[in-house]
Amino acid sequence: MSAFSSPWIRCVALTPPNLKDNTADADRLVAALKKELGADAVDLDLDLLKQLPAILRRCDYRVRCSLFRDRGRWVLTGIDGGDDPRPVAGLAVDLGTTRVVLLLIDLGSGRTLAEHTFDNPQVAVGPDVLARIHHADSPGGLHELNHLIIGGLNRAVGDLCGSAGIGPQDICTVSVAGNTAMTHLFLGLEPRWIIREPYIPVVNRPGVLKAAELGIDVNPFARVLVFPNIGSYFGGDLIAGILFSKLHQRKDPAILVDVGTNAEVVLGNRDWLIGCAGAAGPALEGGVTRMGMLAGPGVVDRVAVDPATRTFDIHTIEEKAPKGICGSGVIDLAAQLFLRGMIDIRGKLVAAACGDRLKVVDGMRHLVVVPAEQSATGKDLTMSQADLDSLIRSKAAMYTILETLTMTVGVSLSQIGTFYVAGTFGCFINPRSAIAIGMLPDLPLARYVPIGNSSLQGAALALTSESASDEIDRIRDRITYFELNVNQDFMNRFSAAKFLPHTDVGRFPSVARLTV
Amino acid sequence: MSAFSSPWIRCVALTPPNLKDNTADADRLVAALKKELGADAVDLDLDLLKQLPAILRRCDYRVRCSLFRDRGRWVLTGIDGGDDPRPVAGLAVDLGTTRVVLLLIDLGSGRTLAEHTFDNPQVAVGPDVLARIHHADSPGGLHELNHLIIGGLNRAVGDLCGSAGIGPQDICTVSVAGNTAMTHLFLGLEPRWIIREPYIPVVNRPGVLKAAELGIDVNPFARVLVFPNIGSYFGGDLIAGILFSKLHQRKDPAILVDVGTNAEVVLGNRDWLIGCAGAAGPALEGGVTRMGMLAGPGVVDRVAVDPATRTFDIHTIEEKAPKGICGSGVIDLAAQLFLRGMIDIRGKLVAAACGDRLKVVDGMRHLVVVPAEQSATGKDLTMSQADLDSLIRSKAAMYTILETLTMTVGVSLSQIGTFYVAGTFGCFINPRSAIAIGMLPDLPLARYVPIGNSSLQGAALALTSESASDEIDRIRDRITYFELNVNQDFMNRFSAAKFLPHTDVGRFPSVARLTV
Numbered sequence A, B: 001m002s003a004f005s006s007p008w009i010r011c012v013a014l015t016p017p018n019l020k021d022n023t024a025d026a027d028r029l030v031a032a033l034k035k036e037l038g039a040d041a042v043d044l045d046l047d048l049l050k051q052l053p054a055i056l057r058r059c060d061y062r063v064r065c066s067l068f069r070d071r072g073r074w075v076l077t078g079i080d081g082g083d084d085p086r087p088v089a090g091l092a093v094d095l096g097t098t099r100v101v102l103l104l105i106d107l108g109s110g111r112t113l114a115e116h117t118f119d120n121p122q123v124a125v126g127p128d129v130l131a132r133i134h135h136a137d138s139p140g141g142l143h144e145l146n147h148l149i150i151g152g153l154n155r156a157v158g159d160l161c162g163s164a165g166i167g168p169q170d171i172c173t174v175s176v177a178g179n180t181a182m183t184h185l186f187l188g189l190e191p192r193w194i195i196r197e198p199y200i201p202v203v204n205r206p207g208v209l210k211a212a213e214l215g216i217d218v219n220p221f222a223r224v225l226v227f228p229n230i231g232s233y234f235g236g237d238l239i240a241g242i243l244f245s246k247l248h249q250r251k252d253p254a255i256l257v258d259v260g261t262n263a264e265v266v267l268g269n270r271d272w273l274i275g276c277a278g279a280a281g282p283a284l285e286g287g288v289t290r291m292g293m294l295a296g297p298g299v300v301d302r303v304a305v306d307p308a309t310r311t312f313d314i315h316t317i318e319e320k321a322p323k324g325i326c327g328s329g330v331i332d333l334a335a336q337l338f339l340r341g342m343i344d345i346r347g348k349l350v351a352a353a354c355g356d357r358l359k360v361v362d363g364m365r366h367l368v369v370v371p372a373e374q375s376a377t378g379k380d381l382t383m384s385q386a387d388l389d390s391l392i393r394s395k396a397a398m399y400t401i402l403e404t405l406t407m408t409v410g411v412s413l414s415q416i417g418t419f420y421v422a423g424t425f426g427c428f429i430n431p432r433s434a435i436a437i438g439m440l441p442d443l444p445l446a447r448y449v450p451i452g453n454s455s456l457q458g459a460a461l462a463l464t465s466e467s468a469s470d471e472i473d474r475i476r477d478r479i480t481y482f483e484l485n486v487n488q489d490f491m492n493r494f495s496a497a498k499f500l501p502h503t504d505v506g507r508f509p510s511v512a513r514l515t516v
Helices: A025-037 A046-058 A129-136 A141-164 A180-187 A236-245 A327-339 A351-357 A385-409 A431-436 A454-464 A468-478 A488-496 A509-515 B025-037 B046-058 B129-137 B141-164 B180-187 B236-245 B327-339 B351-357 B385-409 B431-436 B454-464 B468-478 B488-496 B509-515
Strands: A009-013 A062-070 A073-081 A089-095 A099-106 A112-119 A171-178 A207-210 A223-226 A254-259 A263-268 A273-277 A299-305 A312-316 A358-361 A364-370 A381-384 A418-422 A448-452 A479-481 B009-013 B062-070 B073-081 B089-095 B099-106 B112-119 B171-178 B207-210 B223-226 B254-259 B263-268 B273-277 B299-305 B312-316 B358-361 B364-370 B381-384 B418-422 B448-452 B479-481
Touching: A009 A025, A025 A046, A025 A062, A025 A073, A046 A073, A062 A171, A062 A207, A062 A223, A073 A171, A089 A141, A089 A180, A089 A236, A089 A454, A099 A141, A099 A454, A112 A141, A129 A141, A129 A180, A141 A180, A171 A180, A171 A236, A171 A454, A180 A223, A236 A254, A236 A263, A236 A273, A236 A418, A236 A448, A236 A454, A236 A468, A254 A385, A254 A454, A263 A385, A273 A385, A299 A327, A299 A364, A312 A364, A327 A385, A327 A431, A327 A509, A351 A358, A351 A364, A358 A381, A364 A385, A381 A385, A385 A488, A418 A431, A418 A454, A431 A509, A448 A454, A454 A468, A468 A479, B009 B025, B025 B046, B025 B062, B025 B073, B046 B073, B062 B171, B062 B207, B062 B223, B073 B171, B089 B141, B089 B180, B089 B236, B089 B454, B099 B141, B099 B454, B112 B141, B129 B141, B129 B180, B141 B180, B171 B180, B171 B236, B171 B454, B180 B223, B236 B254, B236 B263, B236 B273, B236 B418, B236 B448, B236 B454, B236 B468, B254 B385, B254 B454, B263 B385, B273 B385, B299 B327, B299 B364, B312 B364, B327 B385, B327 B431, B327 B509, B351 B358, B351 B364, B358 B381, B364 B385, B381 B385, B385 B488, B418 B431, B418 B454, B431 B509, B448 B454, B454 B468, B468 B479
Parallel strands: A089 A171, A171 A223, A254 A418, A273 A479, A418 A448, B089 B171, B171 B223, B254 B418, B273 B479, B418 B448
Antiparallel strands: A009 A062, A062 A073, A089 A099, A099 A112, A207 A223, A254 A263, A263 A273, A299 A312, A358 A364, A364 A381, B009 B062, B062 B073, B089 B099, B099 B112, B207 B223, B254 B263, B263 B273, B299 B312, B358 B364, B364 B381
């Protein structure tokens, strides 16, 4: 048995009413829950109130309640017999622009019941935030986008429940962490002003909403905690990441970098937090993981290239035949190609070193990572020069942002005791590889802590920890958002970072030793 | 101009967003309102959030907000341009078993815009609480009853708005006071256990709900404050009455009697409150005003009978031709009939004294109050012996309850400094007449304060006073409900009170003087 004790599930035995105590059903239950929880108030939905007399009498006044806390106020999200064998489940959602990841959790035990990922169906309308926001301006566009994501979530809930052997009505709490634009589309809120000066979201703190009101097919009384943002470019996904990493509780300054579609960085400790997100300016377009797919069976997550023979040692998840490559695999691969001389310091493929692995398709050079006969798709798994160029820009952006942010607060990169490296696409990035390409600074490896999809894990934490919702608000209120000013200084630093590992090789002594 | 300043309407001018302050629209508004209100939190509905960006930009960030307070939390119930000429309205509802009375109030000025009354359409299903609760047990019965009252309210809202020249969407707050059963049917809650031992309502404190969720066609963001009850037989209508009378703020003990379908009494002061309602036992069936109609043009509200000639001096509301008689008219009439010897001490019609006014219809004696040729209906307006018998039982019940309740707390009736006399049917009861028939004790007239429909006025107070919602909760929590034990002692006292004014005439010296 797990020592986990859920703050959200309470079994209470009420004194059945009698002539000397004719308190109403609801008030009797609320009084018992207030005592049990030490709460000032417990709210019940009207529709639950309608069912209450029958439930209480059927269960002989011994009930299991699922609850959620919305700031100071508790709310009842489910009630059944005290000995009901069905689990009370929670759903954590990482609402990504490209992919959406869900975790189904047994709130009673804290155990993960199932995980599911799907491509954000809004991709059909537009691949990125900008395209979707423009689409939302067209007649019916916002409704369409909202409908797409809610529909996708509902299908995913069905799949998740099927594999966990529970019903959607068993899901009593949902938490959702996403960037500001995705969160707006999820809520059906006008995203128009997010991308127009002075970049104003409709809401910073959506708070706790009813699942039914959002159209999510779970228990009709379920509540949905939507992570807050601190602006158009610093979303709830990052707040969730901070919550999960516990950066905000540390004494010494630490950094959280999230290597997703954008380069996102938070620096701070328990006294101060500063964050920035690299969605500003053309230098940061594209993404590290544009070609990276989601973690899953057959996805390449680690790559090693033999220094002598240049033989590829490919590792796939569950060791299935390779079908694609995830974010961490891309960074690993680029690092190995560079260390083995197969790409040069500008990230260009070196024909002589690549040998047979180099192919030209439609005038574009490609490196064959897995030949067709070994891949699961029957086609070559390749990385194009364009993919590599994009990766170089992204890694340069990440490094430049780290450099700029630490300079701004007067902390040197070497003073950072811990680097949390998140990857929202579910792969654990190998810091050694990220250093090799100059994406992350050359610090002792022990300082790097890969934490996977911290947005998803933060959302999950909000489902299992009673204090999380207060913590989320405190984190949000404490963060200073650093507006990245893409000026000449920034561009100079960015240009210097577009080499492998950097124009100033002295900054990367450990890499210099390997490439000699 | 009135000095009234609404606590619920606030005009705020927000600083428009700029690059140095990119707080979201909702959070910007909430921050301004929190400051304006000194509030900890202000909630916004999701659907209002969806409209917010357009509203703020259209109004150039100067807005008029209507708000309501739900215990510690404020909620935004409407927002428009700061110079909008439309009133923000509130709707007070006295939800009676027989009749429903509505008051439309301009929340900005506190002024009454219109009043409307309609017969509770549930009468079609059952005339009284008991019949309706039994009907609610039948398949679809509860839904039907709920549908009837909500439909009736919505039609009444349409009429009210028409006569006030506003739209239903201008109504941003509603308050509803009714007895426990009517409140349950209004909310769609199972009333089954209200009439079954140990008499348990579904809820004592329904709190503040959304109008849309209740199906009330007013502003979709409007909130509905539903008055709490303290049990199956002591409802929100009485709590509203206490709120309006301010009984709970007095230093000396006072009594509030509500002469409606039941005999309801509250005794207390700022330190203690005890209440009871006479719905227990067959002695209390029927009602003072069974034959009494609602106040309105042509309704007999005052009656005097000349001692010498026995000529009737009938007063009608707006002095129109008589069409019926309201509760206060019935009490006036009975008192006059008794004082002029036209009914005896048992309330029986005295043939010799009634003369031509006595008619026998279907074997039942009737007293002609207004002959056919003078009435608005073209028919005799009469009071039957059965009506009089019923009145005698009701007045006896009222007196016995007053006697029992004061005895229980050790206060004599003569120690009561103030008697508030409410009449939920809208007529002002003449205490002199109520004393003459022995319904109320024989105290100096100055101690009696007729307060009309105190339930409706209490509901109205909840719309205009910021502190009312807290006060309502405090009143509810402070009341001790006195369960009327209809035992032999009670029945003995009741039998003694079934004479005019009482078996013990010495208790009514002022009446004895008049009847000598």
